[in-house]
Amino acid sequence: MSHQGDGLISVVVPLYNEAASLPGLHKHLTEVLSSLGNPYEIIYIEDGSTDESNAIISAWTATDSHVRMIALSRNFGKEAGLAAGIAQSKGDAVIMMDSDGQHPVEMIPEFIKAWKDGAQVVIGISADKKGEGAFKKVGSKLFYKLFNRFSDQPLVPGSTDFRLIDAEVRAAFLKLEEKDRITRGLIDWLGFKRSYITYVTRERQHGTATYSRRKLISLATNSFVTLTSTPIFLFGYLGVFISSLSFLLGTAIIIEQLILEDPLSWNFTGTAMLGVLIIFLVGIVLMSQGILSLYISHIHTQSKNRPLYVINHAKSAGVISHES
Numbered sequence: 001m002s003h004q005g006d007g008l009i010s011v012v013v014p015l016y017n018e019a020a021s022l023p024g025l026h027k028h029l030t031e032v033l034s035s036l037g038n039p040y041e042i043i044y045i046e047d048g049s050t051d052e053s054n055a056i057i058s059a060w061t062a063t064d065s066h067v068r069m070i071a072l073s074r075n076f077g078k079e080a081g082l083a084a085g086i087a088q089s090k091g092d093a094v095i096m097m098d099s100d101g102q103h104p105v106e107m108i109p110e111f112i113k114a115w116k117d118g119a120q121v122v123i124g125i126s127a128d129k130k131g132e133g134a135f136k137k138v139g140s141k142l143f144y145k146l147f148n149r150f151s152d153q154p155l156v157p158g159s160t161d162f163r164l165i166d167a168e169v170r171a172a173f174l175k176l177e178e179k180d181r182i183t184r185g186l187i188d189w190l191g192f193k194r195s196y197i198t199y200v201t202r203e204r205q206h207g208t209a210t211y212s213r214r215k216l217i218s219l220a221t222n223s224f225v226t227l228t229s230t231p232i233f234l235f236g237y238l239g240v241f242i243s244s245l246s247f248l249l250g251t252a253i254i255i256e257q258l259i260l261e262d263p264l265s266w267n268f269t270g271t272a273m274l275g276v277l278i279i280f281l282v283g284i285v286l287m288s289q290g291i292l293s294l295y296i297s298h299i300h301t302q303s304k305n306r307p308l309y310v311i312n313h314a315k316s317a318g319v320i321s322h323e324s
């Protein structure tokens with residue numbers, strides 16, 4: 001099924017209010033895809049746009065059998081749009097890309113080539129984000145640093161949603177049912193044979209990124225929360241640290257000052273002793289939070305309900321039943 005050189009290629013494009021960039025994108029996509037020689041489909045997921053996007057794509061669907069449109073009933077966000085598009089795609093390879101010109105269409109043949117060479121997941125790495133503010137640059141550096149520190153499933157810095165997955169990966173992807181989803185995180189989690197392609201991100205061609213700072217921060221937080229549970233343990237560790245130190249100090253004070261009557265003349269005031277006691281108790285509270293987080297992290301893992309494992313393929317001379 002997969003890795004046929006002449007397989008169907010699906011391109012999945014989620015979009016929200018992109019009327020200005022759509023015609024250029026579509027023209028370019030059609031040029032590049034028709035030159036490949038593979039059959040192809042372009043699936044536009046119209047994510048509740050309020051501009052002309054829907055009408056523009058509708059017109060194409062009437063005349064071009066390569067084009068499909070899935071119009072969502074309201075704006076659900078890019079991650080939901082991607083999920084809808086991937087579910088509807090029929091291709092042996094599925095390419096997902098942004099509609100604003102930031103994911104270069106001319107790189108598609110390289111994605112296809114990597115797939116034909118045997119990769120099941122091809123990941124676009126953005127080399128240089130021109131025209132991006134300091135907030136995004138520093139923010140994304142910090143995000144990768146922290147994330148890779150906390151997660152046992154590393155992210156390659158600069159890896160984007162500009163990706164290709166094969167039919168096998170799509171089938172596995174569609175079995176993941178969690179609600180707060182970060183598509184690239186899920187694809188990373190799935191594994192499979194990967195290859196990376198570096199490209200230069202261009203400035204957005206029209207309009208402004210609809211991902212505001214607030215949305216970006218929530219995307220980063222979501223990635224953390226859905227992909228790692230380490231941060232919630234940190235406070236527990238902090239509690240252990242604080243309590244142990246203040247316990248030692250408290251014991252020293254009791255022995256030196258209260259029992260031996262201050263031979264080293266530390267002269268701790270009552271207030272200072274009270275301070276040590278309070279810090280000790282704060283540490284205990286933090287530790288009990290840490291214990292709670294152990295339980296929460298189990299609930300968290302369980303509630304994501306991910307499969308225990310994902311099979312790529314099974315091979316045997318005898319009988320192995322291979323589902324789907």
Ligand code: UDP
Nearest residue numbers: 014015016047077078098099100209210211
């Ligand atoms: N997008 C979407 N729904 C949204 C927001 C964005 O489908 O609610 C699409 C948007 O049209 C674009 C892609 O997701 O094709 C990336 O969005 P954007 O350029 O705003 O964000 P960036 O990731 O470039 O900051």
Ligand code: MG
Nearest residue numbers: 100102204209
């Ligand atoms: Mg963009």
